[in-house]
Amino acid sequence: MISMETSNLTKETLKKMFAEGKRFDGRNLLEFRDISIEIGVSNKAEGSTRVRLGKTDVIVGVKLAPGEPYPDSPDKGNLSVSCDLLPLASPRFEMGPPGFYAIELPRLVDRAIRGSSMIELEKLFIEEGKVWTVFIDIYPINDDGNLIDASTIGAIIALKNTMIPVLDEKGMIDYEKKPTKKLPLSKTYPFSFTFYKLGNSIIMDPTREEEEACDARITFGVSYWNNQYMVNSCQKTGELSFSKEEISKITNILSKKFDEMNEKLKKFL
Amino acid sequence: MAKEFKRKDGRKPTELRKIVAKVGVIPNADGSAMFAFGDTVAIAAVYGPRLLHPKHMEDPTKCILRVNYDLLPFSVHDRKKPGPSRRSQEISKVTEWALSPVVDLKSFPNTVIDVQIYIIQADAGTRTAGINAASMALAHAGIPMKNLVCSVAVGKLDKNLVVDLTKEEEDFEEGEGSTDFAIARIANTDEFTLLQFDGKVQPELINDLISLSDNACKEIYEAQKKALKEIIK
Amino acid sequence: MKKVKENKINEEITEQEISSEEYEHAKRKPVIPGEIIVSGEDYLPGDGTRREGNDIVANRFGLAEESGRVIKVIALTGAFIPRRGNVVLGRVTDITFHGWIIDIGSASQAFLPIEESPKFVSKAEMDQFIAIGDIVAAKIWGVKSKGIDLTLKGKGLGKLEGGFVFHTNPNRVPRIIGKEGSMINLIKENTSSNITVGQNGWIWIKADSVDNQIKARKAIEFVVEKVHIEGLTEKMEEWFRNYK
Numbered sequence: 001m002i003s004m005e006t007s008n009l010t011k012e013t014l015k016k017m018f019a020e021g022k023r024f025d026g027r028n029l030l031e032f033r034d035i036s037i038e039i040g041v042s043n044k045a046e047g048s049t050r051v052r053l054g055k056t057d058v059i060v061g062v063k064l065a066p067g068e069p070y071p072d073s074p075d076k077g078n079l080s081v082s083c084d085l086l087p088l089a090s091p092r093f094e095m096g097p098p099g100f101y102a103i104e105l106p107r108l109v110d111r112a113i114r115g116s117s118m119i120e121l122e123k124l125f126i127e128e129g130k131v132w133t134v135f136i137d138i139y140p141i142n143d144d145g146n147l148i149d150a151s152t153i154g155a156i157i158a159l160k161n162t163m164i165p166v167l168d169e170k171g172m173i174d175y176e177k178k179p180t181k182k183l184p185l186s187k188t189y190p191f192s193f194t195f196y197k198l199g200n201s202i203i204m205d206p207t208r209e210e211e212e213a214c215d216a217r218i219t220f221g222v223s224y225w226n227n228q229y230m231v232n233s234c235q236k237t238g239e240l241s242f243s244k245e246e247i248s249k250i251t252n253i254l255s256k257k258f259d260e261m262n263e264k265l266k267k268f269l
Numbered sequence: 270m271a272k273e274f275k276r277k278d279g280r281k282p283t284e285l286r287k288i289v290a291k292v293g294v295i296p297n298a299d300g301s302a303m304f305a306f307g308d309t310v311a312i313a314a315v316y317g318p319r320l321l322h323p324k325h326m327e328d329p330t331k332c333i334l335r336v337n338y339d340l341l342p343f344s345v346h347d348r349k350k351p352g353p354s355r356r357s358q359e360i361s362k363v364t365e366w367a368l369s370p371v372v373d374l375k376s377f378p379n380t381v382i383d384v385q386i387y388i389i390q391a392d393a394g395t396r397t398a399g400i401n402a403a404s405m406a407l408a409h410a411g412i413p414m415k416n417l418v419c420s421v422a423v424g425k426l427d428k429n430l431v432v433d434l435t436k437e438e439e440d441f442e443e444g445e446g447s448t449d450f451a452i453a454r455i456a457n458t459d460e461f462t463l464l465q466f467d468g469k470v471q472p473e474l475i476n477d478l479i480s481l482s483d484n485a486c487k488e489i490y491e492a493q494k495k496a497l498k499e500i501i502k
Numbered sequence: 503m504k505k506v507k508e509n510k511i512n513e514e515i516t517e518q519e520i521s522s523e524e525y526e527h528a529k530r531k532p533v534i535p536g537e538i539i540v541s542g543e544d545y546l547p548g549d550g551t552r553r554e555g556n557d558i559v560a561n562r563f564g565l566a567e568e569s570g571r572v573i574k575v576i577a578l579t580g581a582f583i584p585r586r587g588n589v590v591l592g593r594v595t596d597i598t599f600h601g602w603i604i605d606i607g608s609a610s611q612a613f614l615p616i617e618e619s620p621k622f623v624s625k626a627e628m629d630q631f632i633a634i635g636d637i638v639a640a641k642i643w644g645v646k647s648k649g650i651d652l653t654l655k656g657k658g659l660g661k662l663e664g665g666f667v668f669h670t671n672p673n674r675v676p677r678i679i680g681k682e683g684s685m686i687n688l689i690k691e692n693t694s695s696n697i698t699v700g701q702n703g704w705i706w707i708k709a710d711s712v713d714n715q716i717k718a719r720k721a722i723e724f725v726v727e728k729v730h731i732e733g734l735t736e737k738m739e740e741w742f743r744n745y746k
Contacts, residue, residue, distance in 0.1 A: 411580020
């Protein structure tokens with residue numbers, strides 16, 4: 001998958017352990033690590049969050065800037081999600097042009113957010129030819145696996161805390177003025193849940209060691225919309241296939257996983 | 270004269286902003302640290318000595334110290350585009366020169382020590398906070414080194430000499446305006462490894478400005494030392 | 503037969519480690535680079551220190567220790583620095599015409615020439631002897647500026663079969679092994695497992711059950727987390743008594 005750093009021995013051992021439903025840190029296969037959230041890590045951002053999922057540590061910042069709308073949606077704001085896999089965060093991240101993971105990760109977060117209609121982009125219209133662009137920047141600080149799900153959590157909590165800056169007469173942002181308006185959001189927000197496959201086992205929230213041993217993954221963006229659970233995005237990554245049976249096993253627990261995560265994070269949402 | 274000067278945030282001219290220093294903030298790294306002057310927050314990770322790519326950059330006589338400094342896009346008011354800018358490349362290089370005099374690079378020929386510095390939140394003095402964090406991270410990585418490096422910005426607001434300027438002070442325009450002089454020194458010595466400013470300073474004031482970093486760097490050194498020793502409990 | 507082989511690897515590493523790290527020191531204090539450890543003409547600068555006038559000064563971060571007149575600083579953190587004679591574990595990353603390229607988690611690439619195999623291996627069948635992704639226990643016999651040379655000739659060295667490998671802080675290897683192997687033996691006895699500790703902090707565990715495997719790894723991680731070593735054996739024994 002992301003790398004082939006794992007040894008044959010470790011892979012075989014993890015395969016056997018997962019088949020018995022066991023992990024080194026004592027979690028069951030579908031259990032998340034402890035989550036901690038810090039809000040407002042940069043006072044220059046319009047919204048920012050630091051998410052720690054075990055030893056995985058991700059900072060997400062939201063910036064807003066007035067700009068031109070896309071030609072096909074002249075009355076709607078823009079959303080732009082990017083991610084840098086800094087060599088700061090892991091010995092396996094290198095300087096230079098982004099690898100595929102750094103391209104895929106923000107796209108997965110983007111599609112989960114877009115698909116859930118979390119941001120009311122139509123309310124980000126400023127005037128003819130001018131709308132707000134919402135920039136979500138994802139920066140892993142320490143990669144100990146499952147960056148995708150951690151990044152989505154970071155993004156939605158940062159959005160929940162985002163304020164719209166004040167524009168002056170010339171239409172430029174006046175950072176001296178304290179913003180009073182929150183970013184227009186619907187009641188819906190997505191979580192992403194990534195399921196990793198090794199042998200015949202499916203696990204969630206892998207550590208880096210586990211992640212490196214896995215053969216494939218599938219990510220679902222899930223939200224709760226109009227009193228029902230909705231899957232907003234889906235992507236399978238990696239060379240191995242998932243069976244129909246595996247997919248239905250996964251989709252059957254999405255609503256339960258959504259509720260669990262929601263319960264853990266409700267005071268931030 | 271300078272002592273009468275009142276700063277907007279109520280600090281005395283020679284008073285630093287609140288320092289926060291912490292070691293071991295990035296478990297994946299061989300060494301890591303964070304350092305904050307007030308609202309300026311820097312984190313640094315050190316990886317290595319490790320294999321150098323591309324191979325043709327290897328030096329058979331010594332290890333290469335490779336510094337990368339940058340701002341996170343949301344650390345400043347106007348979003349900074351991800352990726353290196355001319356500014357960040359210059360700061361990376363002067364940071365490298367600020368740190369390399371203390372690092373024993375001869376011990377590990379053909380390898381690289383990577384120092385990654387990122388600014389999470391910027392309110393002026395980011396390169397100096399970055400150097401302080403990097404110096405701690407190098408020590409934390411067990412790299413053989415002569416000493417720590419301590420860094421601070423000193424400066425002048427009109428005719429008043431001050432230490433550790435905020436962004437607002439950097440933007441001060443009255444009289445002789447604002448000068449922000451970034452200094453790094455080998456701890457507890459009179460050896461300076463970073464000297465960088467632009468502004469308006471009378472030549473005879475340069476030494477006074479540099480001397481302002483004496484006490485500031487002592488305070489910074491104590492914070493760095495405490496943070497490093499805290500992890501050995 | 504195999505069991506004997508595994509134990510031999512451990513013996514070898516244990517011997518070598520104890521000679522480089524003595525354990526009978528009470529006077530240890532944390533120091534940072536540039537800090538004066540002691541003053542006086544009587545002292546001699548050892549590893550990680552230098553003399554400056556009358557002072558012995560730390561050259562690195564760690565625990566300063568007095569051993570007679572010699573002062574040294576023991577590193578607690580940082581990357582693995584390979585030395586001749588170290589037994590390390592490594593993962594095969596590539597096979598060339600002349601041998602195997604091995605990742606040992608250090609700054610230089612390590613190479614195992616085909617001639618350093620303990621038995622004859624034909625060039626056509628190298629991957630049947632050791633394949634990419636396999637783990638070997640090997641000894642460093644040369645550290646050159648261009649790379650590290652490994653050998654499998656020596657008692658107990660070779661490809662590791664079964665079990666698994668994880669990575670930990672190489673600076674903690676001496677305490678994982680303990681005085682004359684006391685710590686590692688305590689862990690082995692309590693988990694019915696075979697354990698090989700490489701100087702590079704790569705550790706191989708093979709236990710009779712998944713539960714013991716998990717227990718052995720947790721025990722090692724417990725040792726790694728403790729910075730000071732006073733009474734560590736007792737703490738480890740207590741940890742085993744309380745383990746569920």
